[in-house]
Amino acid sequence: MDTNENDILLLEKFFDEEMNATEREQLMQRVKDDEPFKALYEREKLLIMAIRHDGLKNNLGYLQSLEAAMEREPIATTSRKWYYLAAAAITGTLVTLAVLLSRPNDPEQLFQSYFTPYPNVFDPTVRGEQTSPLHSEAFQDYEQGHYAKAADELGALYKEHPDPGVLMLLGNANLMAGRVEEAKQNFITLNDKFDSLDLQAKWYLSLCYLKTGDMEPARKILRELGETDISYASKARELLEKVK
Amino acid sequence: MMQSEIIEKIRSGGQAELAWIYEEYRQEFLQWIGKEYRCSSDDCKDIYQLTILIFHDNIKQGKLEHLVSSVKTYLFGIGKNIALENMRKEKRYTPINQEKWLKEYLIDDTPQGTDESFFDLAKIALEKLGQPCQKLVEMFYYEKKSITEIATAMQYKNPETAKNQKCKCMARLRKIFDTEMTKPQNVVPHGYQ
Numbered sequence: 001m002d003t004n005e006n007d008i009l010l011l012e013k014f015f016d017e018e019m020n021a022t023e024r025e026q027l028m029q030r031v032k033d034d035e036p037f038k039a040l041y042e043r044e045k046l047l048i049m050a051i052r053h054d055g056l057k058n059n060l061g062y063l064q065s066l067e068a069a070m071e072r073e074p075i076a077t078t079s080r081k082w083y084y085l086a087a088a089a090i091t092g093t094l095v096t097l098a099v100l101l102s103r104p105n106d107p108e109q110l111f112q113s114y115f116t117p118y119p120n121v122f123d124p125t126v127r128g129e130q131t132s133p134l135h136s137e138a139f140q141d142y143e144q145g146h147y148a149k150a151a152d153e154l155g156a157l158y159k160e161h162p163d164p165g166v167l168m169l170l171g172n173a174n175l176m177a178g179r180v181e182e183a184k185q186n187f188i189t190l191n192d193k194f195d196s197l198d199l200q201a202k203w204y205l206s207l208c209y210l211k212t213g214d215m216e217p218a219r220k221i222l223r224e225l226g227e228t229d230i231s232y233a234s235k236a237r238e239l240l241e242k243v244k
Numbered sequence: 245m246m247q248s249e250i251i252e253k254i255r256s257g258g259q260a261e262l263a264w265i266y267e268e269y270r271q272e273f274l275q276w277i278g279k280e281y282r283c284s285s286d287d288c289k290d291i292y293q294l295t296i297l298i299f300h301d302n303i304k305q306g307k308l309e310h311l312v313s314s315v316k317t318y319l320f321g322i323g324k325n326i327a328l329e330n331m332r333k334e335k336r337y338t339p340i341n342q343e344k345w346l347k348e349y350l351i352d353d354t355p356q357g358t359d360e361s362f363f364d365l366a367k368i369a370l371e372k373l374g375q376p377c378q379k380l381v382e383m384f385y386y387e388k389k390s391i392t393e394i395a396t397a398m399q400y401k402n403p404e405t406a407k408n409q410k411c412k413c414m415a416r417l418r419k420i421f422d423t424e425m426t427k428p429q430n431v432v433p434h435g436y437q
Contacts, residue, residue, distance in 0.1 A: 008415075008418075012411065012414070015385075016384075043418065043421065044418075046362055046363065046366045046421075047366050047369070047370070047414070047417055047418065047421060048385050049350050049351070049363065049366065050363065050366035050367045050369070050370045051370060051381050051382055051385045051386055052301075052350060052385060052386045053346060053347060053350055053363075053367065054367070054370055054378070054382055054386070055382045055385075055386025055387065056297055056301065056346045056349075056350075056386070057343060057346065058382070059259070059262060059297055059300070060293060060294075060297060060342055060343070060346065062259055062262065062263075063262070063263075063266055063293045063296060063297070064293065066263055066266060066267075067289055067293070070267075070270075113259060116376065116379055116397070116398060117375045117376050117379070118376075118399065143374060143375075143376070143377065144372070144373070144374035145373075145374025145375045145378070146374070176375070200399065
């Protein structure tokens with residue numbers, strides 16, 4: 001491991017808040033004294049700042065859609081102060097209800113809130129297996145968010161090696177690329193033909209139905225998942241409440 | 245609910261808690277800021293959204309652990325600063341560009357400030373990083389979720405795998421950023437290389 005790598009590990013420890021006060025002080029002193037180290041520090045800070053900006057932007061989008069939902073369900077107002085005061089206690093509840101009730105009408109928003117692409121835990125480079133160039137390319141494109149390209153490659157890969165992990169990523173890539181009907185078929189096959197990842201497939205299938213506005217099949221799957229004890233169960237129950 | 249309970253609820257929560265706090269003070273805040281600064285209904289809402297995001301961010305980043313005043317007073321204080329700062333910059337009340345405002349909020353937060361062009365390159369690098377890395381690093385550095393929480397949410401085998409994946413994602417992000425920096429159109433004298 002060269003010095004640069006050691007320095008990066010040190011900076012990761014610092015920014016991940018894994019250092020004690022003395023270590024932090026020593027690091028900050030080095031930032032002052034050591035120009036190349038300062039450059040690495042500044043780069044790390046900048047990248048984390050960009051990540052935070054992305055997070056803030058996402059939450060801003062979320063609040064904007066929440067506001068739009070509240071505007072679609074305006075609350076009646078009155079000029080009579082006594083009536084307003086009497087109603088004030090329940091207004092907050094009505095606003096909350098209006099937003100909650102408006103959510104089932106906005107399945108796309110719910111989809112956005114609940115969908116996270118399935119991580120590439122099947123990456124062959126992680127497992128140290130020998131792989132073909134198509135393998136590497138497909139996984140790489142998936143990880144880099146080139147979903148349409150990844151979907152084509154994963155589709156070809158699945159034909160060669162019908163593996164549930166590949167099918168799971170294929171479904172996700174299709175979903176991200178906007179090919180929802182193909183994604184549905186991928187998850188249905190994964191659920192019907194394989195013993196592993198079948199419950200995860202159900203979760204993603206429910207999100208596909210949510211995306212296309214097919215609420216009844218979405219509810220049916222979420223109900224099923226909610227009765228299991230897998231890690232998706234609580235999310236499924238929570239989402240079911242919102243689409244009831 | 246006690247102030248400390250509100251802070252804890254937001255600190256450990258996600259978007260549902262963000263929505264909750266947004267709804268909780270919305271009406272009162274909009275009435276107050278509309279009267280105080282004579283902003284249009286939409287502009288008042290823009291300020292309120294930024295106010296809630298800053299409040300939420302301060303809690304997540306550990307800058308706000310205890311409140312000496314009420315949440316309402318704290319929120320009104322942030323809102324007032326946003327409105328005044330905007331008026332100072334523009335010499336009169338003009339609509340806020342929320343995204344630009346958030347960028348400046350982050351850049352101004354650093355002791356020496358940051359060159360905007362470097363920040364823009366970092367954003368490009370992040371965009372090129374793609375999913376699921378983007379989501380992972382955002383959960384860690386913005387939402388401040390623990391590695392265990394991330395492992396559960398993103399279905400990793402265990403926290404160690406999630407931690408390993410996070411380090412790999414950051415390594416890739418640095419590499420993309422360095423490549424962006426060396427592109428001829430982006431080469432300027434700087435201290436990052």
